[in-house]
Amino acid sequence: MKAIRDDSQSDNSAWWLARERAHLAPVLYRYTPLVIDHAQGSYLYARDGRRYLDFSCGIGVTNLGHGHPRVLEAVHRQVDKLIHISVVAHHEPMITLAEKLASVTPGELDKVFFSNSGAEAVEGAMKLARYVTGRPAIIAFHGAFHGRTYGAMSLTASKGHYRERYEPLLPSVYHVPYPYAYRNPTGPSDQAATDYVMGFIDEMLDTRVPPANIAAFIVEPVLGEGGYIVPPADFLRRLRALCDEHGILLVFDEVQSGYGRTGKMFASEHFGVVPDIMTLAKSIASGFPLAAVVARADLMDQWEPAAHGSTFGGNPVSCAAGIATLEVFEQEGVLANARARGDELMRRLRGLQRTVAAIGDVRGLGLMIGVELVKGDRAPDTDLNARIRKVCLDSGLVILSCGIHDNVIRLVPPLTLSEAELEEGWQVLQGAFQEVAR
Ligand SMILES: Cc1ncc(COP(=O)(O)O)c(C=O)c1O
CATH class of the missing domain: 3.90.1150.10 (Aspartate Aminotransferase, domain 1)
Structure with a gap:
């Protein structure tokens, strides 16, 4: 041999x-x-x-450092009990983690769908938004990174190389500028950056993408891969108001900014704005593959059984790591x-x-x-x-x-x-x- x-x-x-x-x-x-x-x-x-x-x-991902002892202990315990069951049956770690997540997420973001990666959570959020609104269009931001799968890649606008030779992408996806005070074309101030972006959006709604066609805006509350850009304090509030006016859903992608990265559990808390849907992944299980779409119950309850699904999503070992991760946040x-x-x-x-x-x-x-x-x-x-x-x-x-x-x-x-x-x-x-x- x-x-x-x-x-x-x-x-x-x-x-x-x-x-x-x-x-x-x-x-x-x-x-x-x-x-x-x-x-x-x-x-x-x-x-x-x-x-x-x-x-x-x-x-x-490893926001608690590598190999936090409480996470390791929970994982070791779960590995010996149950590694996989998928949609064949229900299991305790998934239910407990959903309950715990709902207790820390802002506002009425009370129901959870688990998957395996950030991109998958973004796919889920897009599907949920289209499903419940019956509208096609999704608006994302320049500099955004939402993942590598076709839907998430269509939203991603941080590097041309990520899209090279992959077109055609998902239709009915549009991009608008992210407020970036340092490089804002109408002047380097927070106010000018917010006004510039909101003006761009208003013009887009008037001329190209009527609000009645738009299912959701999806935005990173602090832009990640696109340059670690903190938006001006009132930007997300103005975006929330615009969405409310037109019945458009607001999705926050907190895959990178969530789980304490910004000093609060979720970046949205810095701005006092609650989205309709939130995506989580990365550090949710301290390194085990796990992601979540979290939404208000009135939205999630419209998503009928089997309209979306996953073989590995919400794996018991990942969920056990997720529970221990939240316990560390609570107690340490x-x-x-x-x-x-x-x-x-x-x-x-x-x-x-x-x-x-x-x-x-x-x-x-x-x-x-x-x-x-x-x-x-x-x-x-x-x-x-x-x-x-x-x-x-x-x-x-x-x-x-x-x-x-x-x-x-x-x-x-x-x-x-x-x-x-x-x-x-x-x-x-x-x-x-x-x-x-x-
Ligand atoms: C904000 C955001 N959304 C989605 C993703 C995609 O996550 P994943 O690589 O787990 O698919 C990333 C990854 O960096 C991200 O930063």
């Missing part, structure tokens, strides 16, 4: 990557060449023997920690901005923080972002990027980050700016 592998090289990352190239589809992009062996708390441990401070959380002061660490990081970054010309904008809420890098008169500096990331990685800190030009440093540390870990990450990040951005 042919020898498949020679384990003598298992500490050598290059050897793993060569094996990967032989059998894994190259389409799955990775931010770093690290080959991770295991992870604990705020740290990743690579096969090359090095330890990395993780300011990525697996793209905003996670939100207060996220706010304190977020305020500290933001304060330091704003200080750095005063001395580094390349830092155009520092923005965010809680521990969802973006640092926009520019050169000259606000031209996006994509290259500088890549160099900062590389220097950080070489010094043991994993950070990400975002923004339509990939010129925004995306900081997504665990919400459980300690003061000492913040200090460690800060020293590396500040050092990277000193090395490449002076």
Whole structure:
């Protein structure tokens, strides 16, 4: 028999990557060449023997740090009891998690449909909105990221590359600008940005997409992949009022901004606006595949049995992890920690901005923080972002990027980050700016 592998090289990352190239589809992009062996708390441990401070959380998923003991314990218990049952029967973890979720979601968002990924939750939200309104059109935002499946990809407008060679996409999807004060075409203020976007929407409703055709607006309450942009305080309120006026549903995609990332359980709470439908995924089960569409009961109750479904959605082990995740939020002061660490990081970054010309904008809420890098008169500096990331990685800190030009440093540390870990990450990040951005 042919020898498949020679384990003598298992500490050598290059050897793993060569094996990967032989059998894994190259389409799955990775931010770093690290080959991770295991992870604990705020740290990743690579096969090359090095330890990395993780300011990525697996793209905003391990918000409680890696391997939180309460989540592990719940998962171990559930694995021994029941791993899978699907739509063959009902099970306790799904019912308990739905109950617990309904107790923390805003307003009357009381009923839940579980699936496996963010994109699937977005598909579910779109289907629900069309199903209950009987209207075709969905309005999404420039810079939005909602996932890779055909429906979610049709809403996504953060990078042309995501759509290249995949058309035709879903019809009756339209895009409007997201309020982005720093780059607003009518002036760099919150008020001007909100007015600009609401004016654009009004004109669209008058001339191209009559409100009676629109099932829903879907919006990230803090724009994620599109650049970690916090909308002006009254924008979502004005969008809510417009939806109410025309019987249009308002969907908040909180796949990335939810679960404490912004220092509150859901980003919508910062703005005092309750959507009709909310999508959740990423950190809902601390790394186990789980997602949810949450909506008002009067909407969910119109979605008839078998009009939508999933084999794996609401898997018992994922739900057990989801229950434990919410218990940790309830009992371990996670939100207060996220706010304190977020305020500290933001304060330091704003200080750095005063001395580094390349830092155009520092923005965010809680521990969802973006640092926009520019050169000259606000031209996006994509290259500088890549160099900062590389220097950080070489010094043991994993950070990400975002923004339509990939010129925004995306900081997504665990919400459980300690003061000492913040200090460690800060020293590396500040050092990277000193090395490449002076
Ligand atoms: C706001 C938002 N919605 C949806 C998705 C898609 O989630 P998934 O990759 O789990 O399909 C993402 C992923 O980054 C996201 O940030």
